[in-house]
Amino acid sequence: MVPDNSLFIGGRWIAPTDRETVPVVNPATGATIGSIVDGEQSDVDAAFAAARDALPGWSATSPGNRADLLDSLADTIHDHADELAVLASTEIGMPIAESRAGQAALPEAVLRSTADIARSMKWEYLDASGSTVIREPVGVVLGITPWNFPVHQIVAKLAPALAAGCTIVLKPAELTPLNALFLAGLCATAGIPSGVVNVVTGRGSTTGEKLVRSTDYDLVSFTGSLAVGRHIGSVAGDRVVRATLELGGKSPAVVADDADLEIAVRTTVKNCFTNAGQKCNAPTRLIVPEIDRARATEIAVSAARDYVLGDPLDAATTMGPLASPAQRDKVLGYVAGARSRGATVSGGEPLHGLFVRPAIITDVAEDDPVARDEIFGPVLVILGHRGDADAMRIANDTPYGLSAEVWSSDVVRASNLARQIKAGQIRINGVRTPQPPIAPFGGYKASGLGRELGPFALDEYLEVKAVLGNHVSGEEASCAQQ
Template sequence: MPERSVFIDGRWVASSEPGIPVIDPYDETVIGTVPESGATLATEAMRAAAAAFPAWSATAPKERADLVDRLADEIEGVADDLSALATCEIGMPLRDARGGQVALPAAVTRTFADLGRTLEWETRDASGTTVTLEASGPVLAVTPWNFPVHQIMAKLAPALVAGCTVVLKPSELTPFNALAIARLSDSAGIPPGVVNVVTGTGPITGEALLTAPEWEVVSFTGSLAVGRHVGAVAGSRVARATLELGGKSPAVVLPDADLDAAVAATVHNAFVNAGQKCNAPTRLYVPELQRERLVEVAVATASSYRAGDPLDADTTLGPLVSRAQLDRVHGFIDRARAHGATIRPASVDLPDQGYFIAPVVVTGVADDAEIAREEVFGPVLTVLGYAEVNEAIERANDSDYGLSAEVWAGTTHEAAQTARRLRAGQVRVNGQRTPMPPVSPFGGFRRSGLGRELGRHGLEEFLEVRSILGDPR
């Protein structure tokens, strides 16, 4: 990829705009620079997507699906490079990046290609009316830094299969993965103007894209505050918005569960990518009579992590993505301590360099404490005790968010009943992770956002429905 360039209309466009340094969070060195694209390049990218839309949307669904399949081939063909790049950008241990930044997004991409080939794009209803599925229009996709390749493909693949063109703006902290996907899209044979990538910050480049008139769908993953703004702009122009805005996910461990195993697994699930995961189960509800003992299990499990160079195969805990994120997490911990919380740091040796923080288990807080209600986005787990199961479910549901929840139970009946009472877009039973193929819809209740990603529900976010009454065909 050319230095300080963006990808617009099938070509690399050099920028004279100020550069944004991209920092490796492990050694704190600059690994490259990308442009703050600003209004000029944002406008050029949006116009390219709008110009390419008529031809791309008219392309046969099978042909679009085949090209998306080729994109999955391209991703898998550079698996080692892409996972190493993700590791250098976000600090995710390489062993995790291979799965979360290559294998999973490639699988997601293929599921949408399969949907493009099997979906009934034209049907007849009971009245004889023809119902067709049509591309919504150019898409503005804004992706976060924590799972960059997966989040990109969860938006890009369905949009392309639907027949939409895309302008993608990645986080300025992790832009090189998006530029790599642009190159791979070109190598896969996706026509010029269908995939465009511009880099920059939210307030400058993001805002220029958001106020552009060409897009018909905005798909955003990020903070609640920015999501409210994106949703307000979309609402003002009566345009579609898919918003994934994070969560504060509970894990409810029922008394008949294997308590020690459930707590240990929840720690590991909460601390994936150093806790920088929107569906991390960071509120752990356990039986009060066992709480003190289970806190020790949690601290011991957290202490089993090995911090170090994320490119090292033995590393299980990488750094946080940036100095600002490290300061933010420390701020949550310091405020909790100042309000009387008990802070139990794990016994983990940290490197002398990088944005590292030892995992922390927090106890002695009420449900309305900041650290028990707000998304920390770091390796911080709050353990809370309950007396009755009904109480635990009620407290688990008492949140502004509703992205994900987990239940651990010893019997299938209790697990099934509890799962159906938890107010979340996804409920995981007894440690179930993302099943293959990755088609289960992902998205949240309440302030966790609008719409869904993955599977048919994810594809439908980019489709319009047309009824042709009296169709003579």
């Protein structure tokens, strides 16, 4: 279902023969598993033209029918779940158990929950003034997705955009493009009309820049680094085009003095090292009572040593490789820098290829780069606090505000701490993504603009129109035209 060196435009596989190609490499083995086209301007123009041509028909499709097609896509993903999971593990190096959960089961659940929201949403209603409020699709969407959670990040944009009545041009990361192309084929299998979903592949610096610079989209949704997000936001701002940006994080896990230290630390290590730490909301700063910091470090080091690094397709593997040589070198550079500045470091050694042992770092200043920067690797920093007020100061002392975790045996205390943290999503005592996955996800401060998942995600892709005075409903108007 993924032809070599092909783009998916207007419901067809297009294989340009005169384009530069980019190899797709399995980070666990170094083997080339495929290649993609580095899209040119003509490909960008064709994709946006297909999306624009499909927009009138798709936006006129009833929300209920659009929801039915989302459910059909969810059914198709369910039928191909193993293939998606294996492909994700092969492209990114994510252990197969994590891929099955995050790259197959979660996207399916997001599609189904979004379909349910579309069916129950008030698309047109009278407000207290007697005005008619109408929700309409914003138009053609440009979706740019990262490499770390390839299927989930695509579906987190695709599901609400399609439910809203938008068409979309997707540009996946060049490290993990095959899942996006596979998913495009599944969209066709599920019956989504031609041109509603289009995929253009290529490097971010070439194809991605051409897409961003285009004047043919009405909204851009980006997930990735702060630096690139700032650039995309600037370009969109110049055009007065809406941008939703899910950017970086340096998430704290705050442990109060009444929490079960063993459970809190071991769970934080697990949450931090999912996908080898290549996760925007990973709790990479563990903030424990200073009196317990040495004990917390012992627990974390023990938990980190239990990780089994190896073949991502082996069920016994609990940590795969880093995504690329650049990512490996970045992680090793941060670890070496912390060690040179006197930090206590356990782990962090390079192994063969792109494998790196998970690192636990303590005895480090709060403003040290390992405690401030998003490293995007298996690195956990442990800091000590001297009471709740100090813990809140440390937790909020970051330019980011994507996610946070709070641990306390007292529900009231945990709630009070959660309310004081400036972040878009707070997880109490190890709770993960609830089902259905409709809790809004997104950040404060430099972690971005907008929200994904649930009703708030759908709102990002909608315009709101107010019609004042006498007015007939959309259904009545449609019947009158017929």
